[in-house]
Amino acid sequence: MQRLLSPIAIRLLLFNVLLVFLPVAGLLSLQSLERQLLDLQERSMVQQGRLVAAALSAENAMGADSARALLQRLGGRSEARVRIVDRRGQVIADSATRGAAPSQVEDVDPAATPASRNRLLYRIGAQLWRAVAAVRGVFGGESGYEPTSAGSDPTPRDVIAKALAGRYGATLRESAGQRSLTLYSVVPVRAGGNGGVIGAVMVSQSTSRILRALWRVRLDTFEVFALSVVAAVVLSLLMSATIARPLIRLRNEADDLLDHRGRLRRTFGGSKRRDEIGDLTRALERLTARLERHLLFVESFPADVSHEFKNPLASIRTASELLSQTDDPAQREQLANTVDKEVARLSRLLSAVREVSKIDAAVDLEEATAVELRSVLTEVRGVESRIDLSLPTHPVVVTVSEDRLVQALRNIVDNALSFSPPDAPVRVSVSQDDGYAILRVDDEGPGIPPEHVERIFDRFFSFRPDPGQRRGDKGDHDGLGLAIARSIIEAYGGTIQAMNLTPRGARIEMRLPVARS
Numbered sequence: 001m002q003r004l005l006s007p008i009a010i011r012l013l014l015f016n017v018l019l020v021f022l023p024v025a026g027l028l029s030l031q032s033l034e035r036q037l038l039d040l041q042e043r044s045m046v047q048q049g050r051l052v053a054a055a056l057s058a059e060n061a062m063g064a065d066s067a068r069a070l071l072q073r074l075g076g077r078s079e080a081r082v083r084i085v086d087r088r089g090q091v092i093a094d095s096a097t098r099g100a101a102p103s104q105v106e107d108v109d110p111a112a113t114p115a116s117r118n119r120l121l122y123r124i125g126a127q128l129w130r131a132v133a134a135v136r137g138v139f140g141g142e143s144g145y146e147p148t149s150a151g152s153d154p155t156p157r158d159v160i161a162k163a164l165a166g167r168y169g170a171t172l173r174e175s176a177g178q179r180s181l182t183l184y185s186v187v188p189v190r191a192g193g194n195g196g197v198i199g200a201v202m203v204s205q206s207t208s209r210i211l212r213a214l215w216r217v218r219l220d221t222f223e224v225f226a227l228s229v230v231a232a233v234v235l236s237l238l239m240s241a242t243i244a245r246p247l248i249r250l251r252n253e254a255d256d257l258l259d260h261r262g263r264l265r266r267t268f269g270g271s272k273r274r275d276e277i278g279d280l281t282r283a284l285e286r287l288t289a290r291l292e293r294h295l296l297f298v299e300s301f302p303a304d305v306s307h308e309f310k311n312p313l314a315s316i317r318t319a320s321e322l323l324s325q326t327d328d329p330a331q332r333e334q335l336a337n338t339v340d341k342e343v344a345r346l347s348r349l350l351s352a353v354r355e356v357s358k359i360d361a362a363v364d365l366e367e368a369t370a371v372e373l374r375s376v377l378t379e380v381r382g383v384e385s386r387i388d389l390s391l392p393t394h395p396v397v398v399t400v401s402e403d404r405l406v407q408a409l410r411n412i413v414d415n416a417l418s419f420s421p422p423d424a425p426v427r428v429s430v431s432q433d434d435g436y437a438i439l440r441v442d443d444e445g446p447g448i449p450p451e452h453v454e455r456i457f458d459r460f461f462s463f464r465p466d467p468g469q470r471r472g473d474k475g476d477h478d479g480l481g482l483a484i485a486r487s488i489i490e491a492y493g494g495t496i497q498a499m500n501l502t503p504r505g506a507r508i509e510m511r512l513p514v515a516r517s
Contacts (some may be wrong), residue, residue, distance in 0.1 A: 034211075042183050042185060046168075046185050046187065048203050050201075052084070053200075067093035068092075080203045081094070082203050083202045084199060087164060089160050156202065159171045160186055160200055165197070166197050168186070181207045182205070182206050184204045185202070186202045253266070253268055263295070316338075316339050319335040319338040322335050352480040356484060371400050384417070386424070389428050397515040398515055407485075407488065408510075409441075411484055419506070420445050442507045444504060445506060457485075461479045493512070495511045
């Protein structure tokens with residue numbers, strides 16, 4: 001339940017439920033539609049009454065026979081009930097019955113309650129509607145309709161008397177035993193059209209037909225609303241399962257990422273999802289992998305440094321002890337040279353270690369700018385004639401610190417020169433592919449033993465099968481040049497790898513993201 005009722009799941013549910021309230025707006029608009037339909041019905045009844053009154057006026061008589069004959073000529077073509085009343089207010093003709101009693105002026109709606117009103121869903125909707133009506137301040141009958149010409153609830157006989165007095169009369173009455181209403185419209189009949197009033201025509205019609213149609217629309221609309229609410233709940237639960245649950249899992253993994261000492265205990269698991277949550281999971285996985293490598297670097301760095309310092313310190317200690325025990329000038333000079341050589345080696349190691357330790361912080365602090373690789377490689381080559389540059393005709397621009405990139409390239413090129421024969425060139429090329437700048441440094445040395453291909457970028461690792469084949473004869477390789485180069489390249493989102501060439505030689509390949517234009 002915690003996952004199903006997560007804050008995101010609740011927000012999704014509220015958002016989806018708000019959308020399904022559009023059918024409610026349709027229900028609210030039905031009240032206005034009902035008033036308009038009833039108003040049109042009254043207007044239609046008034047027109048029918050006037051037509052009958054005009055026909056009776058033309059005859060200048062209000063006899064029962066002539067009135068019944070006129071109604072018979074209508075032939076039941078009117079859905080309204082038409083009654084003709086004489087000057088005494090007695091019904092002398094009725095389109096619904098023959099020989100109606102003079103006192104029968106009230107209608108009884110024989111229509112039964114529609115089956116749609118008896119359905120459970122309609123009764124539930126009716127209760128909700130009454131609640132909404134109470135909130136909106138709407139009270140009264142279902143129709144809420146009041147004819148504009150009606151008085152304070154006059155009876156049909158009252159409006160007949162009003163018509164016999166020469167005025168138009170109308171009223172609205174509840175149908176007996178029903179929720180519908182009956183509209184009454186009464187128009188006077190004048191002799192010769194403009195003479196005295198000789199009778200009246202009363203047209204009545206129940207609103208049950210309109211209400212039944214509105215009830216059906218209300219039920220259909222409420223069914224759509226109910227189905228929409230169910231669909232919103234189901235969709236919200238599905239979205240919660242596909243959004244909230246993965247986020248909760250990521251949160252739990254993040255809480256369990258480190259132990260109480262701050263050590264990395266696990267990494268984020270991968271994801272095959274192709275949406276934003278999958279992208280976030282993979283980004284966190286890459287982040288923890290980088291963090292793991294950094295922590296491994298921090299933990300192993302002191303051990304590596306102490307190991308590298310042991311050999312020159314041991315040589316210095318041994319030479320110092322022998323120096324105090326011998327009087328041979330040649331041997332003393334040799335031992336002194338050994339001490340000087342190892343002290344110089346320690347100095348280089350200290351400088352290299354300091355460089356490696358500050359490289360990450362320096363990359364973060366130094367400003368990265370757009371750098372054109374052709375000019376950088378030209379600067380790296382300098383006056384070295386053994387470097388063979390292969391540059392593209394178009395500029396290739398990356399966003400890096402130019403000084404750091406020059407440092408990395410010089411380390412790689414110097415390493416290649418140290419392995420190549422004295423008369424062999426080192427080929428440096430630049431190309432661009434799929435949003436990356438590709439730099440390759442090829443040499444013609446003996447190549448890299450397969451077991452060392454993955455290790456040559458490790459700190460303090462140095463493998464030289466032919467110590468005499470070095471650039472110069474100093475032998476001052478501390479095994480940190482390629483490690484520094486890798487730190488710089490990876491700091492700017494690039495990659496670096498080594499491979500052997502055929503028939504001989506090795507290649508260092510670097511990839512850096514091309515700067516966005």
